[in-house]
Amino acid sequence: MEQSISVVEEVETKPEDLSGSLTPKKIVLELDKYIVGQNKAKKAVAIALRNRWRRQQLSDDLRDEVAPKNILMIGPTGVGKTEIARRLAKLSNSPFIKVEASKYTEVGYVGRDVESMVRDLVELSKGMVQEEQKLEVAQQARAAAKEKLLDLLLPPPPGFSINKENSGLDSLGQQHYQKTREKFEAYLKEGRFDDREVEIEIQDKQASHIDVMGTGMDDMNANIKDMLSNIMPKKTKRRKMKAPEAFKILVQEEAEKLLDQEKVVQCALERAQNNGIIFIDEVDKICGRQSTQGPDVSREGVQRDLLPIVEGASVNTRYGIIKTDHILFISAGAFHSAKPSDLIPEFQGRFPIRVELDSLTEQDFERILTEPDNALVKQYAELMKTEGLELSFSESAIKEIASMSAIVNERTENIGARRLQTIMEKLLEDISYEAPEMENQSIVLTAEDVRKKLSDIIEDEDLSRYIL
Template identity: 55%
Template sequence: KAKAIAEEKILDYLVPKKSRRYGTLIEEEEESPAREKFREMLKNGQLDDKVVEIDVEEKVSAVVGGVVVPGLEDIESQLKELFSNLGPSKRKKRRLTVKEALKIIENEEAEKLIDMDEVQTLAVKRAENLGIVFIDEIDKVATRGSSRSGPDVSREGVQRDLLPIVEGTVVSTKYGPVKTDHILFIAAGAFHLAKPSDLIPELQGRFPIRVELKALTKDDFVKILTEPKNALIKQYKALMSTEGVELEFTEDAIQEIAQIAEEVNERTENIGARRLHTILEKIMEDFSFNAPDLKGQKIVIDSKLVREKLGNVITNEDLTRYIL
């Protein structure tokens, strides 16, 4: 519906209607053939590059002096709602292509058609009944062992603040009160230094189902390096290609990288697939730095090169911990 209204407004700019004929209003069915022809051209995209001057609503920017002010977006929306009731919104003329103008007008018309009160009511209702809250790094607020002093006191305080929300309470939001009784809460953590039992008993009881995930294996790392659309190896290839350098990873190099990632995760802190970032960065740091001088060349990364780049780091426990 908004699109249809936007098309009519664009046609008004391109082919203005004659308001009167012999002192009477023109009937809708008396629409000129030219307007009908322009409508067909508009739908076919033949007018997309044509420039028109339209009136658009002037919006207040949340950027002050080139800096985004946190929270200003909320104030902006509240002020916009307040002043919209006091009078017509300020508008300004802009020269745009038909394609751009159509999008802007369509968005403006869509906003007019949406009942925001109904949207907010529906959003709160869905959040209360279908909402899922994921709490990551929950192990960072666990008190280690029997210690209840120093930073562990504040960690326990955070847990006690989370407790009523997980149990079920009413949380005040700018869209109104939200009941958390039927919201699904999922918590996750690595628990390297702490254990799930280090959480306060009340909070443990609110997460009755416990699942332990297996550590990533060599085969998993190989898949992560090669299969995703934005896999790390593909990213490095694209990055080097911007400097005119062709980069190739052999199959044995990928296997070697995956093997090293698994070994380092077992010997030090297990940070999962993030280990691949540091390993590849170490392998590629010299090539990335010298990329402008390697234009037109082809670089082949094989298992031998991987061992040369990482050999000293892997054998030294301290270097492994702080570099990889």
């Protein structure tokens, strides 16, 4: 409880805007911490992000004329296409969504229409702005929540008021209650009420299961649900919980009351418009088939629907109209059975920057296992440490794991770096199972251990297809 209550006086700050200090070289260095190789792709996205900052420095007239240069990433699965875009968004604190092109259908057909990706981006942007603005009012929210929690722990007597002139209590009663309340406040900070249960009334936020308009009408559906929720009384329920948990809920409730929702929506729309990143995966799946029967509705039609959004259009959302002119679109695809030139010419023209990502080699796998900040070897070692087990890998074991991953990718489906996870899971299966009984032990895996566990599966091609 001490941690949750005693920080009332601390000042929390929202994430720092680093866009001005992030030069292309610095962006690439940051991406290098998590992604091995693929320097051409890193360079392209770094320039695209820096151009956003450059655009913000221009005069208003010229700023509207400068559009982002959308990027088409070409490369097999598991080489880092999505991860590059996701890390870029996190680095720049930009709203980011990933969508699959194959999930959308042409207007007039059953399925999600392409404008829904823009609406999803706005929803995500609103959530980001809301969390940041909650940090700005955190100090006030915590102070108000602390007072409410004190009221629950020590209910005020009838007639009590903080203002002595308006209080129905005599001065002695007022002083006695105030002293007791101050004592309780000190106990809260010391954590003495951590195990005390209180009963609070909370709003029931369970989502409605009523689908008003059906598939493809997401935005209208949301608007009607909003209207119904405003008309109908809000459901509340009483719950008993420990004081620290109650404090967290009260802080959230108080923070929401302090938020200026109009400002939140305005900032969310502006951020989505100017800083949003939409990653369209599997774009090769919407390449039209070579056919004499005319255009393929489910493929070419989706491309044509995407054109105005990628080029710049106004999309109506539940929070207002958003322009897509300055949203950065990054599309990606493996292009195994199709070529980028199979996309309709107009769509190709909306993605002027093309980057080909390299297939991963055995040497790349070695680096992926050890170099990134979130390297798999480090992850598994930390997971086992929670059980009191020290797990480490010899250099020869790393090389053997990388070699086996490359072999399986070559013989079966090439799934890139994702193969490392399947290999590691199979390798550590027994250790993970026995770990709770291996406290205070140390294990160093060698190449021999790796071969002993995996060589039979690797050699049997049919078996490796199913297990790895």
